[in-house]
Amino acid sequence: MFWIICAATTIIVGLAIMAPLLRRGQAAAEPAAAFDLRVYRDQLREVERDLERGVIAPEDAERLRTEIGRKVLDADRRMAQAATGGAGGRGLLAVALLAMLFAGAAALYLREGQPGRDDLPIARRIALAEAAYDSRPSQAEAEAEAPRPQAPEVPADYASLIQQLREAVAKNPDDPQGLALLATNEMRLGNMAAAREAQQRLIDLRGDDATAGELVRLSALMIEAAGGVITPDAEGVLARALRKDPAHPQARYLLGMLQLQNDRPDRAFPVWRRLLEEGPEDAPWIAPIRAAITDLAWLAGQPDYVPPAPLPGPDAQAMAAAEDMSPEDRQQMIAGMVSQLEARLAQQGGTPEEWARLISSLVVIGNADHAREIWTEAQTRFAAQPEALDIVRQAATQAGLTQ
Template identity: 65%
Template structure:
């Protein structure tokens, strides 16, 4: 069917290009008109000779007619000489049109051979769904995905921070069932990039809590598994995601990951309604909004919703000092002004740690800490941001830019 439509389009395009040229050639008719005139004059000369033989006209009248027709023949011959260049130009135009059509079709074939898939058979919707299901069933395991994932470069670790982590590990080893110690160890191992240790600690934390484990606990483990697998949601991560959504079906972070799972496995028809609802619900500064907004136009088209228009929700301005604070700062000493700025940075850090925030706010916190000369702590925040946004490449890129400018990442 595909090649049938291609052939039909070739014929239509060829006719569209050649028909005007053909009409111009026919309308010009230079050679046809000259030949027709000469033929008429020859017939008139033969008619004069017949009339003379039958005695219808005299010899003098016949001679007069011959001279008159002869002048017309000469005039027609002169006009034929003038019309011949126009006919040649018309023929050249016809040849040029044919060459242009040949180049156009040849270029199309070359481009399709280079960029297209000539051997690809028709793929009806049922077959696409079947292929997506097959890809879903054949996903690599967590172990296989981790083995294939690139090893991230975490940079150097501050010696004091490394010493504190060693103390934390020793404390957890003494009290391995302490939920608070396990939660801290899981978080800090993730920051350090020790994802295997972080996953082990998080799994044990969930086991210790038992039925009291929260959706956040499971989602934390999902994020670690995804990051360790290079961004892929493996069957093991999906199982944890299902547990989180069972505990909290309306979890925005869990629904975002569910939409990502469907998108990764060739089901944009399932991913689109999930992400559409999240985008419309907001809030606009939620960390999943930016990656959804970037991907949803293509996702909507693939899901059969080409007319979908994302809501035009303006991103809120990042928090900062109000007019009164700015006015008060003008009368402060340098030390007081630094204390005010440090308080604002601390307030932002506390809010991001407890409530989360947009990637722009994480980027701002990293930049502010570097300006304050706290590059080591900024590196810790960068490590935590990588965990938080592991399943959101577009959002992570915003934070990565700030970390790169601060010399914390490459």
């Protein structure tokens, strides 16, 4: 069916392209020569009429007949040339060009496309995604197949210190600070498996007291050691982190990545969309999300989604100037920026992320009472938008304005 549709479309497009070329060729072949020929014949008849009326002499009539006759022969010759090389030649050229274009398109599709692949309804695609999800390799299998990164050049003194750290941790394996330090330095050296092992020992040591951040770090190290694959083992650690802190941004970013790896953009999009809307713009996960969110929205069936614009912040000069300020002046500058944000929201409105930022900033500068007033106003403004209100409510909760 696919090839029948392609062939029909090709024929229709080819005829649509060729038709004006053929019409133009026919229109251009006739007027110049045919019109001249009619004019010359009229001139011959006019010469005969003038001769009969005695307007011109016989010798003048003979001279005019000869001159007009040469023009008639020339017009006949031009008409013959147009008939053999005009429309037909252009039509053949058009056909040849179209054939080359279609042949090139077919060759490109056969090389880059998948002509033998069956149609995949959404239910079938979901089933294949589930099958891929269930057939993921274990952590050990993924690490065994992962490419080995090239080890960086390490100064001798640093290598000596790392070796001393390894020996110290081996002598005191229950030292959480030593394990955390070893995991960090093994990661810097590119020894992801060793870093993962040290972090795993730290998690085992802490047990139920392990923080969400420590669990997320272990999951990230497992992913790195597995060559970027989120294995069932890494997913289990990630799930533990999200149970401890459902709002942990890095854990949610990795959760979206897990859905992408298993061909479920419909599940990844809402996770990454929320992270992008929450910010902050300088968070390390924002740049890759912003680069992919438009395509991800299209794949998730939401082609009309428009990502939020980056939230404005102080420029580099303002930040540099703030470093040289006294604490009082710096506080005054921050208060001025908060006032500008509040004035703009009052006059022009804004996104829920900007309202959340205003509430958080007011609490930071010690104006919690006014922050409560803004929170009350935001509840009215976003009452009909539950998702937007949740963003502002989260900021109010973190600021201690809600119970």
